[in-house]
Structures are given as C-alpha cells and as structure tokens.
Amino acid sequence: MKGICYNCFQNLLQQNYQCPYCGFPMQSYQSSLRALVPETVRGDRYLVGRTLGEGGFGITYLALDRNTQTRVAIKEYFPGALVTRDVSVYGGNTLHTLSQGSHKDFQAGLKRYVEEASILSKFQDLPGIDAA
C-alpha cells in the first residue's frame, strides 16, 4: 500500500517495509487504539504520524506541519479517565465520553487545556515551540 513514513513523512511505495529514508520500522509499527489514526490531518495543517507518548491527560504525536514542511510534536487533550476512542469499535477519530457526568468534566478540562496552550503560545518565538 502506498503511503507515507509515520516518522519522516517521506512518500513510500509500500508501508510494509522499513523506511529507506530514516530506518523507521513501518512494518512493525502499531499505533494504539486510543490514538488518532496516522495520516489524519488536524487543523487543516498537521499531518499526524506516529505516537510519541501517552499520559493520563494527553497523547503526543509526531506530525508534519504542512505549511512549513517541518516535523513538530502536537499534543491532544485526552483525559483517559473521562473519554475513550477505539477505532476498532467506533471507527474514526471521534472521542466518546465514558459517562454523562464526564462530558461536563471533559469540557471544563478542555477549557483549562486551551488556556494553558494559549499561555504557551506567547513563547512561540522560542525555537522549537509552535502552539498553533
């Protein structure tokens, strides 16, 4: 299957081999069922690659900024106690809250998360930081 490398974002003729450009083992990479599906585009700008890490409140991805053609890390608000995503069950990238009450907590947490990102964006002139 044609596609891209989830690590260096080069075009590949096939995705079931080790990437010839960066050596990333595409043939054995499995993203978590909680994570965004690789090659998803977020904000009409960021092409999602491999997952870098998962914590209690977020999932971090390697992504390609299609505007600047640079690799960036993007973080998704994903409080594991409140929401779930299972692409094998639900299909697609939609988050599902685990209970009626958790929807409210999720919205409140998301508001704080966006506020924090807004504060961080004031530092976006520093190298390596892009809060878009």
Ligand SMILES: [Zn+2]
């Ligand atoms: Zn690669």
